[in-house]
Amino acid sequence: MIFAKAPIPGQVKTRLCPPLTPDEAATLHGSFVIDMLERTKVAVAKLKLPFDRYLACAPSSTLVFFKIMEERQGVKLIDQVGDDLGARMSQTFATMFARGYTRVLIVGTDVPSLPLDHYQQALALLESHDLVLGPALDGGYYLIGLKRAAPDLFVGIPWSTERVLGMTQEKASTLGLKTALIAPWRDVDTIEDVQALIEASALDAKKPKTEQSFSSRTAGTLQLLAKRLPSRA
Numbered sequence: 670m671i672f673a674k675a676p677i678p679g680q681v682k683t684r685l686c687p688p689l690t691p692d693e694a695a696t697l698h699g700s701f702v703i704d705m706l707e708r709t710k711v712a713v714a715k716l717k718l719p720f721d722r723y724l725a726c727a728p729s730s731t732l733v734f735f736k737i738m739e740e741r742q743g744v745k746l747i748d749q750v751g752d753d754l755g756a757r758m759s760q761t762f763a764t765m766f767a768r769g770y771t772r773v774l775i776v777g778t779d780v781p782s783l784p785l786d787h788y789q790q791a792l793a794l795l796e797s798h799d800l801v802l803g804p805a806l807d808g809g810y811y812l813i814g815l816k817r818a819a820p821d822l823f824v825g826i827p828w829s830t831e832r833v834l835g836m837t838q839e840k841a842s843t844l845g846l847k848t849a850l851i852a853p854w855r856d857v858d859t860i861e862d863v864q865a866l867i868e869a870s871a872l873d874a875k876k877p878k879t880e881q882s883f884s885s886r887t888a889g890t891l892q893l894l895a896k897r898l899p900s901r902a
Contacts, residue, residue: 727749757824
């Protein structure tokens with residue numbers, strides 16, 4: 670399950686504005702969404718992972734952007750349903766388990782260079798654990814996997830704060846869920862995260878093309894931002 674918002678200026682990556690313009694933030698976000706679709710497709714093919722790939726869409730799967738992704742990326746669409754992130758994730762898990770799936774992973778779109786083997790690790794850990802989490806460097810998580818619905822896990826969490834991961838682990842313990850963590854990774858919420866991604870992309874570009882993690886699309890967007898940002902307060 671790839672959780673994604675449509676790349677609409679003024680509605681995505683607003684914490685990056687300023688110094689980014691709403692159009693720049695939306696372009697960056699849109700590139701991230703496509704990256705995640707492309708990389709999960711490669712993960713399924715290259716690592717032979719037994720995944721069905723879904724795009725959980727907000728505000729609606731009927732938007733042209735998502736329909737294009739469905740056609741070009743071979744991904745299935747569902748709507749995100751709920752008043753906050755926790756409710757939307759909880760409902761998505763419930764929907765997928767009701768369809769007969771026995772292991773469900775949700776990943777965000779802010780980790781465009783996430784190594785493919787992280788999906789493999791998460792899937793393997795769900796064999797012997799109830800819950801798997803991918804810690805983000807800001808105290809949240811970029812990936813969550815479950816083997817069964819656990820709606821209480823998502824209640825009372827202060828979303829978009831540094832307490833998300835810790836409180837989720839506490840709730841999991843209270844609920845008797847056996848939890849495992851995969852390697853931490855930086856997601857992109859602040860301009861400092863963008864700067865770190867620009868630096869990582871520049872280093873990535875020096876590798877042989879077959880070993881590069883960033884798409885040429887996202888690398889180009891980051892290079893353009895690297896030129897523009899120094900002139901902005």
